[in-house]
Amino acid sequence: xSARLQDSPVRAVRWVGRAAVVxxxxxxxxxxxxxxxxxxxxxxxxxxxxxxxxxxxxxxxxSSGVASLVxxxxxxxxxxxxxxxxxxxxxxxxxxxxxxxxTVFDIYPTEQEALA
Amino acid sequence: xxRTVSDRPVKLTICSTPEHLSVVRAATEKVCRAIxxxxxxxxxxxxxxxxxxxxxxxxxxxxxxxxxxxxxxxxDREAPAGGVRIRIRDYGSFTGPVAARRPEPQALRPxxxxxxxxxxxxxxxxxxxxxxxGTLLTMLKRLPPPxxxxxx
Numbered sequence: 001x002s003a004r005l006q007d008s009p010v011r012a013v014r015w016v017g018r019a020a021v022v023x024x025x026x027x028x029x030x031x032x033x034x035x036x037x038x039x040x041x042x043x044x045x046x047x048x049x050x051x052x053x054x055x056x057x058x059x060x061x062x063s064s065g066v067a068s069l070v071x072x073x074x075x076x077x078x079x080x081x082x083x084x085x086x087x088x089x090x091x092x093x094x095x096x097x098x099x100x101x102x103t104v105f106d107i108y109p110t111e112q113e114a115l116a
Numbered sequence: 117x118x119r120t121v122s123d124r125p126v127k128l129t130i131c132s133t134p135e136h137l138s139v140v141r142a143a144t145e146k147v148c149r150a151i152x153x154x155x156x157x158x159x160x161x162x163x164x165x166x167x168x169x170x171x172x173x174x175x176x177x178x179x180x181x182x183x184x185x186x187x188x189x190x191x192d193r194e195a196p197a198g199g200v201r202i203r204i205r206d207y208g209s210f211t212g213p214v215a216a217r218r219p220e221p222q223a224l225r226p227x228x229x230x231x232x233x234x235x236x237x238x239x240x241x242x243x244x245x246x247x248x249x250g251t252l253l254t255m256l257k258r259l260p261p262p263x264x265x266x267x268x
Contacts, residue, residue: 030170031134060141062166063229067169074224091159098236099229100165104221 008035009058009065013043016115020048025057028065038069044075051076052114056087066095073105082106086114125190132173132206133181140187141166144202147189151200152259160237161200161257167230168204168253176208176251183208186214199239201256207250212243 011030020043028036038061053069055061058099069085076083083107088096094100108114119150126147130136144165149156169185177183185206192199234241240256 027138029137029166030173031137054223060162062163062170063233064170066229070224076221077224077240091157094156094159095163095233098233100221 007032008039010036010039011057013046015048016047016052018043019052019115020046020050021052021054021111021115023054023057025059028058028068029060029062030064033062033064033068036065037071040068040072041058041075044072044081046077050082050084050115052084052086052111054114055089055092056084056111058092059089061092063095063099066099066101069105070101076102084108084114086111125188126188128187129192130169130185130187131138131181131209132177132185132239134173134184137166137169140169143187144189147191148200151191151198151201152253153257157257157259161202163256164234164237164241164248164255166201167200167202167233168255171211171230172204172206172208172251175204176211195258197259197261199256201210201254204254204255205246205250207246210245210249211251212253 009024009026009028010022012023013022014021022040022043026032051072073083087110088107088110092105093102096105096107128140128143128144130140136170144162146236148161153161157233168177173179185204188203190201192201194257234255238255238257240254241252244252
């Protein structure tokens, strides 16, 4: 399967000071996770001091989408850049809980709290 | 309980393309709700079906996107309170059973969690070689008893 960058669920990257806020939109599943990962890793190249992934418009995420975020977390830790997830729906949060990855990600109820 | 779902299984045949996954998720949600699953149980079944289909696309068909996958979603009457029984049949390489890897969150290893998710969320996950080649996966999730109990 080829990466279809036009299908990336990353809708926009906003800058709040030196923090990059990544707006994600739509389901993140096998069809979009490769493009998702490429978009996320590209944000690291812009040298943010912090990354906040806003998932408020993501109704569903599967393990391939979670794997993309794990890859980003791994890289952000190596580079000393805090990564925070914000505004997860119950359905998206559940996959983090089932896989126990809620214990390694910093998850915040809102974008504002993640930026505080 | 919806008579349509309880009396007759929902049968779908999709192509092995990720673009069809959302259609199956929508159908799975409808069936689970009609049977009586709550949000948590419905999410667990959707995740399990999605992970199973992802494995078929990736492993049984090696990423080829034009191969058939048959899906059957049916009410299960054998459990005391009922439940949902799902059959997923492919015609590719035999893919199961695969040992589930327990999550090691601190290791930050991306991927490889699909089978674990299925086993964690469902009451039964059973692989068998299908007649004529390929794999038949059967999954079952029971509804909790009416007097309470966990839906997980």
